[in-house]
Amino acid sequence: MEALLGGPVYHFQSKLTAKEPFVGGAWEWHQDYGYWYHNGCLFPHLASYQIALDRSNSANGCLQMVQGSATARPHRPRPRPRRGPERRRSGPHEAHHAAPGDRAVRAGTRRRRVLPQQHVASLFFHSNTLHRSDQNLSPHRRWTLICCYNRIDNDNVVRDHDRYYVPLDKVPDSAVKAAGLRFAGGDEHFTSRPFVPKVA
Numbered sequence: 520m521e522a523l524l525g526g527p528v529y530h531f532q533s534k535l536t537a538k539e540p541f542v543g544g545a546w547e548w549h550q551d552y553g554y555w556y557h558n559g560c561l562f563p564h565l566a567s568y569q570i571a572l573d574r575s576n577s578a579n580g581c582l583q584m585v586q587g588s589a590t591a592r593p594h595r596p597r598p599r600p601r602r603g604p605e606r607r608r609s610g611p612h613e614a615h616h617a618a619p620g621d622r623a624v625r626a627g628t629r630r631r632r633v634l635p636q637q638h639v640a641s642l643f644f645h646s647n648t649l650h651r652s653d654q655n656l657s658p659h660r661r662w663t664l665i666c667c668y669n670r671i672d673n674d675n676v677v678r679d680h681d682r683y684y685v686p687l688d689k690v691p692d693s694a695v696k697a698a699g700l701r702f703a704g705g706d707e708h709f710t711s712r713p714f715v716p717k718v719a
Contacts (some may be wrong), residue, residue: 520668523643524564529684531555531565531669537662538580543655545580550588551667552646558682559675565646570664571617578657582615582642588649615642617663 520528537543552563575581619640644650646667655661669675674684 524670527671528668529687531667533666538655539660540658545654546652548651550647559677562673563646564670564673567667569642572662575617575661577614579659579661580653580655583651585649589645589647
């Protein structure tokens with residue numbers, strides 16, 4: 520992520536997108552930076568990393584992107600963005616099919632490393648990349664984990680939420696594998712069913 524954004528980064532936010540069979544809603548065309556500007560990031564020096572937890576395709580609401588849209592002017596958030604359809608027609612539209620595994624691709628750019636119909640485990644995309652996803656109309660769930668990073672020199676200018684700079688501890692690849700083995704051992708359940716903590 521530091522190589523893609525051109526400088527040291529910190530973890531901005533993460534979220535689980537859980538589209539259950541016949542339940543998960545649709546997201547209209549948007550750019551993430553249009554919203555993150557209002558969180559205090561003055562420049563679009565942010566990017567996301569989507570990890571496939573399930574097989575994802577057009578039927579269960581996979582991520583769709585407009586190729587080359589990362590260089591487009593960011594939109595201002597509004598209930599129904601007026602420029603979405605126009606931007607959709609301004610570049611090739613790609614549906615990113617995904618499956619759990621170990622392949623990654625840099626998406627939303629004019630240069631791709633895989634064909635649109637090939638399955639990948641994860642996607643890197645810039646905060647200005649225009650993207651959307653359909654409702655899950657299939658009998659198969661579509662869960663993904665999206666981790667977002669911000670360049671340190673683009674730290675939030677406001678402190679009314681928890682997305683400001685906190686040093687990121689780097690660990691070796693072996694630590695990721697060890698955590699995965701612990702989860703596979705059955706001690707954690709978040710990969711099989713939702714977990715919502717109780718709020719006092």
